[in-house]
Amino acid sequence: MEYFVQQLVNGLTLGSIYGLIAIGYTMVYGIIGMVNFAHGDIFMLGGFSALIVYLLLLSVFGGIPIALALFVMIIVAMLMTGLWNWVIEKMAYRPLRGSFRLAPLITAIGMSIALSNFIQVTQGPRNKPIPSMVSSVYEVFGISISLKQIIIVLVTAVLLTIFWYIVNHTPLGRAQRATEQDRKMAALLGIDVDKTISITFVMGAALAAVAGTMYLMYYGVIVFTDGFTPGVKAFTAAVLGGIGSLPGAVLGGIMIGLIESLWSAYFTIDYKDVATFSILAVVLIFKPSGILGRPEVEKV
Amino acid sequence: MANTTSTPVSADSNLTARALREGFYAGLISLGLFVLFVGLKTDQNILNELILVQRWGLLAIFVAVAAVGRFAMVAYIRPFMERQKVTNLVTGLLPDSVATRFFKLPVFIAAAVIGLGLMIFGGTISASISPTAGAYLSLIRGAAVVYTLASVFFYFRAYIVANFSMLAIIALILYPPVILALTGVQGSLKWVDNFGVQILIYVMLAWGLNIVVGLAGLLDLGYVAFYAVGAYSYALLSSYFGLSFWILLPLAGILAAFWGMILGFPVLRLKGDYLAIVTLAFGEIIRLVLINWTEVTKGTFGVSGIPKATLFGIKFDASKDGFAALMGLPMSSAYYKIFLFYLILALALLTAFVSIRLRRMPIGRAWEALREDEIACRSLGINTVTTKLTAFSIGAMFGGFAGSFFAVRQGFVSPESFVFLESAIILAIVVLGGMGSLVGIAVAAAVMIGGTELLREMSLLKQIFGEDFTPELYRMLLFGIAMIVVMVWKPRGFVGSREPTAFLRERKSVSGSFTKEGHG
Numbered sequence: 001m002e003y004f005v006q007q008l009v010n011g012l013t014l015g016s017i018y019g020l021i022a023i024g025y026t027m028v029y030g031i032i033g034m035v036n037f038a039h040g041d042i043f044m045l046g047g048f049s050a051l052i053v054y055l056l057l058l059s060v061f062g063g064i065p066i067a068l069a070l071f072v073m074i075i076v077a078m079l080m081t082g083l084w085n086w087v088i089e090k091m092a093y094r095p096l097r098g099s100f101r102l103a104p105l106i107t108a109i110g111m112s113i114a115l116s117n118f119i120q121v122t123q124g125p126r127n128k129p130i131p132s133m134v135s136s137v138y139e140v141f142g143i144s145i146s147l148k149q150i151i152i153v154l155v156t157a158v159l160l161t162i163f164w165y166i167v168n169h170t171p172l173g174r175a176q177r178a179t180e181q182d183r184k185m186a187a188l189l190g191i192d193v194d195k196t197i198s199i200t201f202v203m204g205a206a207l208a209a210v211a212g213t214m215y216l217m218y219y220g221v222i223v224f225t226d227g228f229t230p231g232v233k234a235f236t237a238a239v240l241g242g243i244g245s246l247p248g249a250v251l252g253g254i255m256i257g258l259i260e261s262l263w264s265a266y267f268t269i270d271y272k273d274v275a276t277f278s279i280l281a282v283v284l285i286f287k288p289s290g291i292l293g294r295p296e297v298e299k300v
Numbered sequence: 301m302a303n304t305t306s307t308p309v310s311a312d313s314n315l316t317a318r319a320l321r322e323g324f325y326a327g328l329i330s331l332g333l334f335v336l337f338v339g340l341k342t343d344q345n346i347l348n349e350l351i352l353v354q355r356w357g358l359l360a361i362f363v364a365v366a367a368v369g370r371f372a373m374v375a376y377i378r379p380f381m382e383r384q385k386v387t388n389l390v391t392g393l394l395p396d397s398v399a400t401r402f403f404k405l406p407v408f409i410a411a412a413v414i415g416l417g418l419m420i421f422g423g424t425i426s427a428s429i430s431p432t433a434g435a436y437l438s439l440i441r442g443a444a445v446v447y448t449l450a451s452v453f454f455y456f457r458a459y460i461v462a463n464f465s466m467l468a469i470i471a472l473i474l475y476p477p478v479i480l481a482l483t484g485v486q487g488s489l490k491w492v493d494n495f496g497v498q499i500l501i502y503v504m505l506a507w508g509l510n511i512v513v514g515l516a517g518l519l520d521l522g523y524v525a526f527y528a529v530g531a532y533s534y535a536l537l538s539s540y541f542g543l544s545f546w547i548l549l550p551l552a553g554i555l556a557a558f559w560g561m562i563l564g565f566p567v568l569r570l571k572g573d574y575l576a577i578v579t580l581a582f583g584e585i586i587r588l589v590l591i592n593w594t595e596v597t598k599g600t601f602g603v604s605g606i607p608k609a610t611l612f613g614i615k616f617d618a619s620k621d622g623f624a625a626l627m628g629l630p631m632s633s634a635y636y637k638i639f640l641f642y643l644i645l646a647l648a649l650l651t652a653f654v655s656i657r658l659r660r661m662p663i664g665r666a667w668e669a670l671r672e673d674e675i676a677c678r679s680l681g682i683n684t685v686t687t688k689l690t691a692f693s694i695g696a697m698f699g700g701f702a703g704s705f706f707a708v709r710q711g712f713v714s715p716e717s718f719v720f721l722e723s724a725i726i727l728a729i730v731v732l733g734g735m736g737s738l739v740g741i742a743v744a745a746a747v748m749i750g751g752t753e754l755l756r757e758m759s760l761l762k763q764i765f766g767e768d769f770t771p772e773l774y775r776m777l778l779f780g781i782a783m784i785v786v787m788v789w790k791p792r793g794f795v796g797s798r799e800p801t802a803f804l805r806e807r808k809s810v811s812g813s814f815t816k817e818g819h820g
Contacts, residue, residue, distance in 0.1 A: 100791065107788065118337070278581075
């Protein structure tokens with residue numbers, strides 16, 4: 001039983017990271033109906049910004065309180081990836097808005113290849129390990145919970161609350177929801193659609209940057225190819241939860257995290273990704289709109 | 301009147317001011333983008349700790365390039381493009397196009413003479429000068445040859461466009477002997493294998509995927525799975541049962557088609573992006589199984605020592621009854637490569653022939669109908685289940701053929717060759733070429749794969765940037781950027797027109813934007 005709960009805790013942590021990435025996929029898909037394949041690499045870029053900021057802080061200030069360092073890392077990584085995604089949207093996706101559906105998908109795949117190789121070229125192809133930043137572990141009823149896991153789950157929860165508030169209770173969120181429902185009508189009612197879409201990209205990237213920072217802190221290592229697998233799994237999470245739905249993305253992320261850690265605990269770890277993808281396939285085949293998604297109504 | 305005379309001046313100064321401003325912003329944004337990733341580099345010191353290396357000079361170059369580039373774009377290039385669209389007031393003609401200004405007869409003659417001269421005497425000249433100068437010399441030779449060929453294409457463009465398929469097939473058949481004559485037996489290896497065979501494998505894969513994506517409109521992101529099935533069927537069946545290539549080639553195709561059916565069946569109900577993500581998942585599952593099922597597939601080590609193909613029982617080895625000995629030629633692996641070149645050419649042409657013929661058959665028309673409108677298709681009584689499954693399995697079959705060819709060419713297969721990136725590259729070739737257009741896809745494969753392969757040849761770059769500069773490292777970066785640039789520049793692909801198979805009275809090309817991309 002304790003072993004099981006322990007796996008639940010691990011899965012919840014992993015799932016929080018996937019959930020944060022999945023929100024970026026689901027928001028972009030909701031607002032312009034495009035699969036932003038480069039989002040996983042934006043996540044990786046966020047992790048790398050955090051890594052470089054951490055090293056910079058260490059070399060400039062020497063010993064710095066870890067809480068402050070984490071805070072600075074998150075803020076800089078958010079700004080950094082926000083800027084990147086803003087530029088990417090402007091240069092690679094906006095010219096193709098209104099073009100046929102595959103065109104932005106192809107530029108997104110190209111952007112994903114370009115981003116990961118850009119990091120490979122500029123930062124080198126090796127693993128980048130950092131010494132453990134947070135190492136306290138607490139024992140609660142025989143389950144060991146590390147401070148890292150608490151931080152990850154807390155940060156995710158706080159960000160989700162802020163985010164949920166923005167989307168549901170601010171003029172910006174209203175503009176986003178309006179653009180999502182009907183772009184032309186929203187434009188006629190005076191919403192700056194281009195700006196709203198840009199902000200959506202920046203917000204998604206900022207959340208991915210937080211996920212990247214958490215990933216770096218949790219595993220203590222990052223490499224330029226790290227965007228792909230978490231990216232695909234987060235997309236899987238978004239689809240599983242019902243693409244276009246924010247709570248769905250988080251739910252899907254947590255489910256994927258749980259599936260992964262439980263599968264690794266009770267079956268073979270080699271096939272954990274096979275399990276994730278198989279469950280995705282099964283869910284989509286029986287409920288193509290995902291768990292919380294609205295069924296797509298096709299008008300003739 | 302006063303107004304009209306003063307406008308150009310003020311417009312000019314406005315333009316410069318705007319260009320300066322935009323250049324400044326571009327520099328500022330690129331500073332923000334690159335400050336962490338280019339300005340600082342994480343590196344490991346002797347103690348294996350990560351340290352930061354500062355590279356502010358490189359960052360300054362990046363920022364300067366962005367700022368100057370943006371300034372030139374706004375101040376000169378855009379106005380120039382605008383002027384190209386305005387007719388001359390006196391003659392009523394459009395200005396000369398950039399191409400007519402670029403390809404001039406005297407320059408063409410000069411380039412042809414230089415290229416030919418360096419081709420013949422280049423070896424003797426570069427032997428007597430320093431390697432740096434030699435590298436520049438080979439660059440000049442390359443540029444001259446490219447310019448000459450481009451001019452020939454430009455002057456005969458009408459003829460070439462009209463007879464492209466025939467000319468291309470003739471050129472491909474003549475390619476190995478011409479290369480043999482130009483570069484000798486050992487020198488031809490690189491050109492036939494790295495360029496010829498490599499490009500043709502991608503042409504074949506892209507034509508196979510085109511059946512699924514371009515004709516039936518089913519977005520498949522896991523096509524590489526069928527390629528892997530073909531490659532592993534040949535590798536495993538030949539090493540466990542010793543069957544020959546010619547038996548296993550069709551078998552690999554059939555097995556891949558079977559897998560296409562198996563994977564196609566559950567996803568029949570899915571559409572668009574859902575279909576894409578599930579096919580991606582299937583592709584990853586097959587790769588993960590290949591990695592982890594070590595008893596059979598030997599995992600990440602891969603299967604090695606795969607037997608070579610034979611030509612009517614003649615082996616390509618150094619033995620007494622090998623190909624070289626029978627033909628009275630000196631032994632060289634180049635002949636095997638040339639044999640492989642013709643083999644993949646034949647396979648690719650078979651793919652093209654089958655997909656052209658299938659398009660005109662009821663099943664091909666059903667595929668295109670499905671792509672255009674699934675609901676209408678079903679209302680007209682077309683069985684969408686069989687239509688989708690045949691598209692999946694026939695596309696997969698060609699992937700399987702290409703896979704078994706890949707295995708026989710490499711002599712080694714491992715799961716590393718079948719990653720998602722390969723699926724993405726193949727899909728990118730299909731879309732960049734113009735979905736449904738076989739010629740466009742072939743051109744896209746040649747440009748994208750040949751272009752990145754060419755980077756390996758750029759020994760000159762080593763001379764400029766120092767010995768530790770490896771152009772190969774930039775291959776995929778440039779590939780990604782090229783995908784974006786081409787897509788933004790020509791969203792409908794290189795060949796923007798399509799030839800409908802059903803027509804009234806006469807066959808006409810229509811714009812690619814009339815065809816739908818399909819939703820599932």
